[in-house]
Amino acid sequence: MPILEVKDIHKSFDNEAILKGISFSMDAGESVSIIGSSGSGKTTLLRCLNFLETPDEGTITVHGEKIFDAHAPALKPEEIRARRLHFGLVFQQFNLFPQYTALENVMLAPKITAESPDVKQIEETAVKLLEQMGLSDRMNNYPHQLSGGQQQRVAIARALALKPDILCFDEPTSALDPELTGEVLKVIRGLAEQKTTMIIVTHEMSFAHDVSDKVIFMDGGVIVEQGTPAEVIEHPREERTKQFLAGYSSN
Amino acid sequence: MFVTVTLSLLEGFLGTIKLFALTLLLSLPLGLILSFGSMEKLGVIRYPIRFLIWVIRGTPLMLQLLVIYYGPGIFFGVNIWGGSPNGRFTAALVAFVINYSCYFSEIFRGGIQSIPVGQYEAGQVLGMTKRQIFFKVVLLQVIKRIVPPMSNEIITLVKDTSLARVIAVYEIIWNGQAFIKSSGIIWPLFYTGAFYLIFSGLLTLLFGYIEKKLSYFR
Ligand SMILES: Nc1ncnc2c1ncn2[C@@H]1O[C@H](COP(=O)(O)OP(=O)(O)OP(=O)(O)O)[C@@H](O)[C@H]1O
Ligand SMILES: [Mg+2]
Numbered sequence: 001m002p003i004l005e006v007k008d009i010h011k012s013f014d015n016e017a018i019l020k021g022i023s024f025s026m027d028a029g030e031s032v033s034i035i036g037s038s039g040s041g042k043t044t045l046l047r048c049l050n051f052l053e054t055p056d057e058g059t060i061t062v063h064g065e066k067i068f069d070a071h072a073p074a075l076k077p078e079e080i081r082a083r084r085l086h087f088g089l090v091f092q093q094f095n096l097f098p099q100y101t102a103l104e105n106v107m108l109a110p111k112i113t114a115e116s117p118d119v120k121q122i123e124e125t126a127v128k129l130l131e132q133m134g135l136s137d138r139m140n141n142y143p144h145q146l147s148g149g150q151q152q153r154v155a156i157a158r159a160l161a162l163k164p165d166i167l168c169f170d171e172p173t174s175a176l177d178p179e180l181t182g183e184v185l186k187v188i189r190g191l192a193e194q195k196t197t198m199i200i201v202t203h204e205m206s207f208a209h210d211v212s213d214k215v216i217f218m219d220g221g222v223i224v225e226q227g228t229p230a231e232v233i234e235h236p237r238e239e240r241t242k243q244f245l246a247g248y249s250s251n
Numbered sequence: 252m253f254v255t256v257t258l259s260l261l262e263g264f265l266g267t268i269k270l271f272a273l274t275l276l277l278s279l280p281l282g283l284i285l286s287f288g289s290m291e292k293l294g295v296i297r298y299p300i301r302f303l304i305w306v307i308r309g310t311p312l313m314l315q316l317l318v319i320y321y322g323p324g325i326f327f328g329v330n331i332w333g334g335s336p337n338g339r340f341t342a343a344l345v346a347f348v349i350n351y352s353c354y355f356s357e358i359f360r361g362g363i364q365s366i367p368v369g370q371y372e373a374g375q376v377l378g379m380t381k382r383q384i385f386f387k388v389v390l391l392q393v394i395k396r397i398v399p400p401m402s403n404e405i406i407t408l409v410k411d412t413s414l415a416r417v418i419a420v421y422e423i424i425w426n427g428q429a430f431i432k433s434s435g436i437i438w439p440l441f442y443t444g445a446f447y448l449i450f451s452g453l454l455t456l457l458f459g460y461i462e463k464k465l466s467y468f469r
Binding site (some may be wrong): 004049051052076081082084087088089091093095096097098099100108109111112142143144158159160 | 341367369370372373374375376377378379380381383387388392395400466469
C-alpha cells in the first residue's frame, strides 16, 4: 500500500485555478522531487498537503486512511491538527521562532502538544536530531546568531522531532547564499539515505536527480510528467519538460 | 512652607498615580480585546470597533472627560456619577480607560500584524492550537515590538492625568493651584513639574530595562 495517495486535487484562488487535478502516490521510504517553473503551483500543493490550504476538490490518503476529502464535511480544528501531523513542512524562509534557542525551537511543539510530555525524552530526541544536522555546537544559539544554512537545518530538526510520516520541503535552499546550500542539501541527502519519506520541491536539478526515487514535473497546475530521475530529467518525453530543463542546462 | 507644599503635592500626586495605575490596569486588557475586535473578520464586529477607535483618537481627551462626566446629566437628566470626589474620579477613570484602550488597541494591532504570517504557519504545521501559537510563539515577539510605542503612550498618560482637573478630580496640579488662592504663591504649581519629571524618568528607566531584557532575540 502506498504511504501517500493524492487524488485529483484542485485549488483556485479568486476564481483562478492554480491546481487543476493533481494525482500521484508514493511509497514509504521514497523521496519524490517536484520540479517546475515559478507559479506552477508547487508551493500550493505542499500547503494543501499540510492543511494550510483547503483543496476545492480531491482526496488525500495516508496509509490507506483518507485524511482529506473535499466532499466530506469540513474538519474541526482538532481534527486538522491531528491529521496534519502525518506531514511535516520545511519552509523556504525557515520560520524559526526567534525568541527560542535552536534546541528550544526543536523541543517546543513536542513539549506543548503532548498530553503528558516526557521532557527528558523530548530533549534527548532534540539533541540527537540537532547532532544529526551537524549542529552540536549551536544548540543554545538563537536563530539570529545562526547562518541561513544553520537555521534551515534547525528547521529540519524541528520538523523531524514530530516524526512525520512524510516530510515536505519547499525550496529549502532558495533563500540561502549559494555557498550555504551545500550543507543543507547534504543533510537532506543523509535523510534520503536513511529512507525518510520526503517530498522535495526544488530548483536544484542535479540534487533532485541524485536523491530522488521519483521526479514530478509540474506546469500550469498539472503534473506534466512523472517517473524516475533518469526518465524525467535525462530523457523527458514531454515538450514542456524538455523546454523547462533546457532553461536549466543553459544557465 | 516648602515641607507643607511638598506634602500637599505628594498627596495630590497620590491621586495622579491612582488614576494612572488604574487606567493602565484596565485599559491594557481592554485594549487587547479591542485590537482583536478591530482585526475580526466579521464586519459587524470590526466596523463598530474601528469607528469607536476613530472617534476616540480623533477627539481631545479633555472633551471626552467633559462628555462622560456631564453627558448623562444633560442627555438623560441623571448625573450617574454623583457630585462626590469619588464619583468624579470614577467618571475620569472611565474616560481615561476608554481613551487609552483605543490607543493601546492600535499599538497592539500594529504589533500583532507586524508578525510574519510564517510564524503562525510554522506553529500550525507543528500541530499547535491557535492559543498555543498566540501565547508561545507570537506574544513575546509582539511585546518586544510594542515596548517602544507603549513606553511613549504610557509616559503621555502620566502627563494626561492632569486633564482630570477639568472635572475637578483632585490630583497634583489641582493641589498646586490651590496654593495660589490660599497663600498667594505660584511656585507650588511649577513645582508639580518635578513630580512628573521624576515619575516619567523612573518609567523611562523601567522601559529601557525591559527593552534590554528583550534584546536577546531579534
Ligand atoms: N493565497 C493566495 N491567493 C491568491 N493567489 C495565490 C495564493 N497563493 C498562491 N497564489 C497564486 O498561485 C500561483 C501558484 O503559486 P505557487 O506559490 O504554488 O507556485 P510555485 O510553483 O510554488 O512557484 P515558485 O517556484 O515561484 O515558488 C501563483 O500565481 C500565485 O500568485
Ligand atoms: Mg513556491
